[in-house]
Amino acid sequence: MTFEPLEKEYWENPYPYYQRLHEQPSLPWAPRAQVFCASRFEEASEVFKDPELFSSAVAFDLLLQSSWQNVGVVDVFEMLRFLVRARVNPLALRSAPETLLTSDPPKHEAMRNIVNRGFSPRRVAAWEPRIRELSQQYVAKLKYANQFDVVEGLTHPLPMSIIAEMLGVETHRLADFRRWSNSAISSLTGCERSLSPRVIMKNGGEALEYLRSIVRRRQQEPGEDLISVLVDPKHGDTLDTQSVLMFAMVLLIAGNETTTSAIGNTVKLLLERPQVLEEVSADPSLIPALVEESLRFESPFQFMPRRATRDTELRETPIPRGSTVLAMIGAANRDPRYFPEPDRFDIHRDTTGHLAFGYGVHFCLGSHLARLEARVALEELIPALAGCSVADGGAVYGDSYITRGLARLEVTRSTPMAVGRPQPAEGADRAPSQSA
Numbered sequence: 001m002t003f004e005p006l007e008k009e010y011w012e013n014p015y016p017y018y019q020r021l022h023e024q025p026s027l028p029w030a031p032r033a034q035v036f037c038a039s040r041f042e043e044a045s046e047v048f049k050d051p052e053l054f055s056s057a058v059a060f061d062l063l064l065q066s067s068w069q070n071v072g073v074v075d076v077f078e079m080l081r082f083l084v085r086a087r088v089n090p091l092a093l094r095s096a097p098e099t100l101l102t103s104d105p106p107k108h109e110a111m112r113n114i115v116n117r118g119f120s121p122r123r124v125a126a127w128e129p130r131i132r133e134l135s136q137q138y139v140a141k142l143k144y145a146n147q148f149d150v151v152e153g154l155t156h157p158l159p160m161s162i163i164a165e166m167l168g169v170e171t172h173r174l175a176d177f178r179r180w181s182n183s184a185i186s187s188l189t190g191c192e193r194s195l196s197p198r199v200i201m202k203n204g205g206e207a208l209e210y211l212r213s214i215v216r217r218r219q220q221e222p223g224e225d226l227i228s229v230l231v232d233p234k235h236g237d238t239l240d241t242q243s244v245l246m247f248a249m250v251l252l253i254a255g256n257e258t259t260t261s262a263i264g265n266t267v268k269l270l271l272e273r274p275q276v277l278e279e280v281s282a283d284p285s286l287i288p289a290l291v292e293e294s295l296r297f298e299s300p301f302q303f304m305p306r307r308a309t310r311d312t313e314l315r316e317t318p319i320p321r322g323s324t325v326l327a328m329i330g331a332a333n334r335d336p337r338y339f340p341e342p343d344r345f346d347i348h349r350d351t352t353g354h355l356a357f358g359y360g361v362h363f364c365l366g367s368h369l370a371r372l373e374a375r376v377a378l379e380e381l382i383p384a385l386a387g388c389s390v391a392d393g394g395a396v397y398g399d400s401y402i403t404r405g406l407a408r409l410e411v412t413r414s415t416p417m418a419v420g421r422p423q424p425a426e427g428a429d430r431a432p433s434q435s436a
């Protein structure tokens with residue numbers, strides 16, 4: 001059996017493939033993508049936990065290579081404009097720019113230390129009132145509608161607003177952030193290549209130009225936000241302006257896409273399982289367990305690439321130096337050796353150790369924030385889901401082979417909500433500062 005991790009047909013429903021990958025005697029090899037798939041829980045964990053042997057530094061070239069394949073002569077003008085706007089050295093275009101995600105220790109540790117504090121459990125907890133206020137506003141608009149898109153109405157705007165406020169970028173430009181973020185995901189990881197290279201370069205150039213203007217402003221007049229933390233001159237040895245820009249881009253995209261997917265996937269799982277919906281409605285203290293099981297069952301990141309820095313071996317299969325190995329998060333979280341009956345959705349199971357946020361030095365920086373956003377959004381949304389179901393053809397996955405999340409989740413309500421219309425929450429313009 002072959003599994004081609006960069007091709008759409010395998011992503012419609014990857015789970016039956018995963019079980020077959022686990023059973024193969026040797027480490028699965030994808031001939032067209034030219035990658036090894038570390039599908040078992042133990043193997044994926046081994047890949048994550050040894051950054052010296054499995055490097056992140058060049059592994060993302062896999063994504064960049066496939067995204068530049070379609071650039072043609074007609075795109076030259078837009079490419080030149082992109083280079084000017086982004087101030088990118090064309091000679092560096094074919095290799096991945098250094099970001100937190102694509103660096104190895106010790107550089108990685110130095111970069112991570114700069115922002116770690118802003119994402120500590122205490123700092124993140126200070127955002128709960130704001131997350132609740134926004135969730136209430138968004139849910140108030142959906143509550144009495146007979147048909148609504150949960151992604152458009154809640155799961156996308158909530159994480160995007162919060163990360164935009166944390167970064168200190170203008171929240172009225174959410175539509176632009178969404179366009180830029182979707183374009184980056186689709187260009188780097190889309191199976192269908194639904195956007196033309198010209199549109200992708202236009203969006204990328206605009207995003208970098210915008211972030212550059214914010215960076216310049218914070219350099220002149222620092223505030224309490226994360227970009228001000230990044231541009232602090234004391235980090236000058238670790239981050240130049242280009243790295244600050246890439247850092248801000250990673251935060252803007254990582255903070256948005258994955259959490260949107262996590263909440264959207266959970267809502268779909270609930271609507272398809274009315275008994276579970278009833279159970280968590282009756283006992284909201286089960287929501288954190290629901291979120292963890294959803295992260296295991298439908299992991300928003302399905303894999304992370306690494307490159308072997310020397311000859312090694314996994315599942316008694318030789319892996320030559322320079323090979324790309326995918327730590328298959330989505331598959332590992334369905335490995336029966338670690339999670340009994342892995343294809344059963346069970347909010348009462350022990351999900352300890354699931355790999356949805358990765359493992360080791362690159363373990364998700366935003367995990368506390370993502371868990372908080374998911375819990376609060378669901379606490380607010382679940383009471384409004386009574387009598388709702390997924391509309392026919394209403395669940396549409398985004399075009400990406402690396403993230404598994406809904407681009408659209410259209411919901412219909414069969415029983416109208418009983419009580420009168422609530423007023424949207426007041427005073428939605430205050431956010432806690434980074435130094436709170």
Ligand code: HEM
Nearest residue numbers: 100101254255258259262300304357358362364365366370
């Ligand atoms: C449910 C939502 C989320 C999921 C499933 C998720 C998943 C992941 C995973 C699997 C990694 C590891 C990458 C690797 O090993 O190469 C990661 C890293 C990262 N995540 Fe998340 N993430 C989520 C939400 C967030 C949020 C809200 C932020 C906030 C800004 C964020 C920021 C980051 C950053 C900056 C890294 C890189 C960390 C490093 O390389 O040291 N993520 N995430």
